[in-house]
Amino acid sequence: MAETKQESPLHVVVFPWLAFGHIIPFLELAEQLARRRHFVTFVSAPRNLAKLRPVPGELSPRIRLVSLPLPAVDGLPDGAESTADVTPEKVELLKVAFDGLAGSVASFLAEACASAGRDEEGHGKRPDWIIIDFAHHWLPAIAERHGVPCALFLIFPAPYVAFVGPKAANDAHPRTAAEDFTVPPPWIPSPSPLAVRLYEGKRIARGFLRPNASGVSDMSRFWETEQRCPLLVCRSSRELDGPVCDLLCDIYGKPVVPSGLLAPYDAAAHAGVGDSNDEEEASAAGLIMRWLDAQPARSVIYVAFGSEAPLTPALVRELALGLELAGVRFLWALRETSGDGLLPDGFEGRVAAAGRGMVRVGWVPQVRMLAHGAVGAFMTHAGWSSLVESFLFGHPLVMLPLFGDQGITARLMAERRVGLEVPRDDGDGSVARDDVATTVRRLMVEEEGEAFARVAKELQQLLRDRERQEGYVDELVHNLLKRRNK
Template identity: 30%
Template sequence: MAKAHVLVLPFPAQGHVTPLMELSHRLVDHGFEVTFVNSEVYHAQVVSALPAGGAAALGGIHLASIPDGLADYEDRKNISKLIESFSRHMPGHLERLVAEIEAAGRPRVKWLVGDVNMGWSFEVAKKLGIRVASFCPASAACLAIQLKTPKLIEEGLLDGKGWPERDETFQLAPGMPPLHTSQMPWNIAGAPDGQHIIFDLITRNNKLNDLAEMVVCNSFHEAEAGAFKLFPDILPIGPLFADPQFQKPVGHFLPEDERCLKWLDAQPDGSVVYVAFGSMAIFNPRQFEELAEGLELTGRPFLWVVRPDFTADLSKAWLHEFQQRIAGMGTIVSWCSQQQVLAHCAVACFVSHCGWNSTMEGVRNGVPFLCWPYFCDQFLNRSYITNVWRTGLAVSPGSDGIVTKEELRSKVEQVIGDGGIKERARLFMDAARWCTGEGGSSLKNFTKLVNLLSE
């Protein structure tokens, strides 16, 4: 007999869609019927980015969509604007979608597995008699900081709007990553005006999270022992991955360029610098050029993911000349299957924005990091990598905020040449794989989730 019908709802951003799509594949493997709900714009991108035959590889995940309330031309990388819009428009549309699913004769939706950042959907679910499980796509430490915000305000570290009252580095509990008060998870690069909207969302979600019967996250016990001791009710079920053969689509917004995998096959083991800054980071032309020339200076083969919107106003003549110079040495793609790249034996280190998905994917494959965070929880993840796990280093921007080509070259050499970093990265890889294997803590917690959703 088929198990319950589960509605899965991510926050509308790539870093939230991917782990929830990976979880959806795992739930389908366990017999659940899954309807995966994206915003309309991202739903269209996911569908168009599916590889040939990709719809079949979805394996029974039904893709659905609801409007986020923004016009097609509006900037969805403006997170505060996106939050303001979807908080007002999506609840009514989600109700309608559930009614349409039932009117079409499909099984009644019994559970919502909702992104912890979409707490409004928990209220909609309760109103419709749907049970709720909450999923945190960020680290347990990030969720812990959000849940402890009232205490941080009470202690005078933050004001009532999330701004720092004291200029200092704090640590919530032993074993947790130290974090400076200027780098809280709700800080947005270049858009401080919108910070209060994100902070208000977090404050609301802290209360709405009580509506969930279970809270799970894409992490593993050994990576965040301090956070899980502080909040034992947050259950790690990661690092999540859809399938060992990388055949199941995980909801990418851009088509993957598979040529880079053949290029990696031709490189020596442990030689390639892999560079990717996720789906949100934007570089100005000067920083882009410094990064490009820094990669060239390393003299090492590199694979660099440059999204179409990664930088603006770059000189086409400069880019053409650069590409001619590095032909044969480096390769640039607009998007790739990062899990496959990081699992490749040719990769020596990962120059990363430290989004949590990227962090878990690097850790699961034992890849050392060079950290270059952009915003939000990425500074916290950098702190894990450099201070707690010690599986990488961080770039140091100059007084003008620019990371120079010499700084990049120097840090890449330090990361690749450090035997201790490599060894610790290997130990964390082993721990991650043990946790998700037979008898491992993440697999046991995933089984708890399956049993709950089967009730």
């Protein structure tokens, strides 16, 4: 990585939303900053910090973990600190608890600024920046009182950030009905594929535009946060996202700096090593690895839908029966709140007896699974973090997008011929087992699967150009240094 000349290292506070799909790329960014000899204070709830993989030893002096306990909220399970701890319908209560951190954050920042001098170095130096997430609409005002600028780090791919657009563009071209989202927004040059299906538009109108239990809609959170941040950072690269990266600056009217894809290179390099300190989790991982070791090379499709996927009983049933119909080997990682009692009667026993399938309900070390030689494809919700992990190992994709940015991302990946999207009913988004089976077989069994595998390998080479990816972080650091308060 390039050396960055500077008078003094930065002290950056990094504070992600309470979902591991956000926490992990924020941690990757924190480690990249620490590798460049800057100091990072990483903030989250206590249990989330305890679940993080260990920071590499040479970086640990530069990364300080600060835990802020969440306030109790009626209806939120005890100990729930991330989206992985709750069912999808209770995520809005997690946002209520998250907003309750405003007082703790204000106290933390006041102390950090009062006890620090600008001439100090390390974590004793007053923060130069706070890097925040989409949900932090209340934090920029707190930071402004202390003269600390905020940067909004968007972990979503650049095309989705363009599709959402800033508040001013949406005010000029209102989108309130589901149908409004099924065509590209007018601020995107034509022709453009940036649109969603009708069932996805319904979810945006219902779930993102309307206030939830916190009293604020997700879209309002994003818009309020974005408006008060002088710098936006997007988890993207020009090689993958093309001209959309540069278009974002015009759309948002401010600097939008790509961070690169922030792939988990260190985790991939140590993928054969156990990465859980929990005895039960380590035992489960060992069982999975032994099962994979017994399978032929590239014969297994790994199935996982992230830490906050809204899997309904009907969807789980059709997925299960579709995988069984496909007749291919599979490893299915189900989050606990999705797997409890939702699988069809006798399903696990049948696929296990046939030697074709394994289901693990609970934690699974995903990078280790994707790195295993028996895995030949990935069935995914097309969450950006999961796709970046998959790119590292060159796996073609079967995609079943579930919410947010995933539909647009899946369509762009399908257009790029790195994988296939499972067909869904346009009106209600329902999935049929026959379509699951057909899509899986096209990728895993039919001859056309080889073409998808070739494109996946091309993306692997792109992502493994680590020098180029590191260059994006150097560009980001240059912007943070240039714009920090003097």
